[in-house]
Amino acid sequence: MALTLDKTLEAANGNAKPDRRAPDLPLPPYLGRSVRIVGPVVNVDMNQSPHPKNQRGELGKPLFNWYRNTVSKDPLTRVSAPNHFADRKQFLTSVVNRDNKGKINPKRMPVADPAAMTRHIKAVARYMGADVVAVAQAHSSFLYAGSRYVQDGTAEDAYQTSSPADLVRKFPYVIVATTAWDYDKLQAHRHHIGDSAYHVSQMKGVVILKALEGYIKELGYTALRGVVTPQAAGVASGVGELGRNGLVxxxxxxxxxHMPDPILTDLPLAADQPVDIGVEDFCKICRKCANTCxxxxxxxGDKVVHNGIEKYKINWLTCYKLRPYVSDHWGSCxxxxxxxxxxxxxVWWRSLTVSALSTCPIPARPALVRALKWIDDRFWGVARNNRVRWLSYDSGIKPGEQACTVAGCTASHDGKAHSPQMVGDAGYYAPLKENTNRFVKRDA
Ligand code: SF4
Ligand code: SF4
Known part of the structure; x- marks a missing residue:
């Protein structure tokens, strides 16, 4: 594995220690206030990440069987969620990612003004359907070690033997283009409705990025996939800050x-900068995600240093382990x-609140955060349990009590096709936190 940052680089990112770098070593990148590189970073080997480990059966039989052998009962999930299709050819993400790599146009379009090209490529990405587009200056610590990684597909290219340092010298920019999940449907999380918000927008993101990759090649430049860690590129490009929940x-x-696989490129661009929207200040006080997980x-607790990076560290294994036990009813928590x-x-009041927080002097932010957290708990609830009705899905119905979720379906379902009449506005979200001890080992 490549070691991309030396311990002597601690002087960067606001540390008070003197800069004792070797002259040819680059500064560690500034990633904003929510995450800092404070020590040596070993490039992550994607073969040791959750999905590849699970594919090799290293995370236990329940997860392995869920990943490899479970066909979703929900038709929308079957066409939009990785690995739970009945027929791979009906899962668009798989079809797109498995397509052969396109050629680079030998007639390269010269770029005289990288800032203008950045505006142009962002406009193209937005027109293709991206909700957020940003550009990061590439850094070797953002790159995976060794082989490329694209779930359900391939990202092989001619530069697989290049070191991370060589790659960022040759391809200095990362384009992050992503999609947002539908807000109203997400309220029915831990339900097929929330799954749909997540997986359908993920599928759109895959298509957009593939189209953008092709567009860059048509301009005569390289576009590499499966090379860059999405979260690193997300905070470096100012898409957002890293929260306690491990999300940008x-x-x-x-x-x-989503934080999908970004594009590493030599297209001349102007990099965006990390942002401060107050996530760092909010996460110190809030803990809503930790309380409801x-x-x-x-x-x-506080941030920890993991692989040279100071951040809140979630336990991905316990998060992942939940899935086989709930897959009859939903896929993504x-x-x-x-x-x-x-x-x-x-909406306007949300923009106003984020703007007030991000322009508030840092010493005064804790008081503002406490006030905003109180308002959030009071008006939006400590835990979300909204009832959402969409198509013929209804999150007020206990999972398992409705046999069919397809609008207008007239098929026989062993007498279980009709939903019980439900009253009230509370959604049914399973499992409850107190019920998960039996299959997820917890510290406390
Ligand atoms: S829920 Fe609160 S603590 Fe968790 S990521 Fe959001 S702001 Fe941070
Ligand atoms: S179990 Fe759910 S709440 Fe907890 S980290 Fe995973 S996705 Fe987030």
């Missing part, structure tokens, strides 16, 4: 955005994204 929190959409995977006070509809 955006000023417009909060935590309801059904598996206690989110820390209540999303509780930590939904309850986050930054995740609100994109």
């Amino acid at each position: 929190i955006n000023k417009t959409f909060g935590a309801r955005i 059904p598996t206690n995977s989110i820390p209540f 999303l509780t930590c994204a939904t309850v986050c006070p930054f995740t609100k509809p994109n």
Whole structure:
């Protein structure tokens, strides 16, 4: 594995220690207030990340079987969620990612003004459907070690033997283009409705990024995929700040955005900068995500240094382990994204609040955060349990009590096709936090 930062780089990012770098070593990148590089970073080997480990059966039989052998009962999930399709050819993400790589146009378009090109590429990405687009200056610590990684597909290219340092010298920019999940549907998290918000927007993101990759190649430049860690590029490019919940929190959409595989490129661009929207200040006080996480995977305590990076460290394994036990009823938990006070509809009062927080002097922010947290708890609830009705889905119905979720379906379902009449506005969200001990080991 490549070691991309030396311990002597601690002077960067606001540390008071003197800069003792070797002259040829680059400064560690500034990633904003929510996450800092404070020590040596070993490039992450994607073969050791959750999905590849699970594919090799290293995370236990329940997760392995869920990942490899579970066909979702929900038709929308079957066409939009990775690995739970009945027929892979009906899962668009798989079809798109498995397509062969396109060629680079040999007639390269010269770029005289990188800032103008940045505006242009952002406009193209937005027109293709991206909700958020930003550019990061590439840094070797953002890159994966070794082989490329694209889930359900391939990202092989001619530069797979290049070191991270060589890659960022040759391809200095990262384009982050992403989609947001529908706010109203996300309220029915831990339900097929929330799954749909998540997976359908994820599928759109895959198509947009593939189209953008092709567009860059048509301009005569390289576009590499499966190379860059999305979260690192997300905070470096100012898409958002890293929250206690391990998600990049955006000023417009909060935590309801994907962090898909970004594009590493040599297209001349102007990099954006990290942002300060107050996530750092909010997370110190709030802890709503940690309080409501059904598996206690989110820390209540301070940040820790993990692989040279100071951040809140979630326990991905306990988060992941929940899935096989709930797959009959939903696929993606999303509780930590939904309850986050930054995740609100994109309306004027939300923009005003984020603007007030981000322009407030830092010493005065704790008082403002306490006031905003009180308002959030009072008006939006400590835990979300809204009832959402959409198509023929209804999150007020206990999972398992409705046999069919397809609007207008007339098929026979062993007498279980009709939903019980439900009253009230509370959604049914399973499992409750206190019920998860039996299958997820927790510290406390
Ligand atoms: S279990 Fe749910 S709330 Fe907890 S970290 Fe995972 S997705 Fe977030
Ligand atoms: S819910 Fe609160 S603590 Fe968690 S990420 Fe959002 S602001 Fe931070």
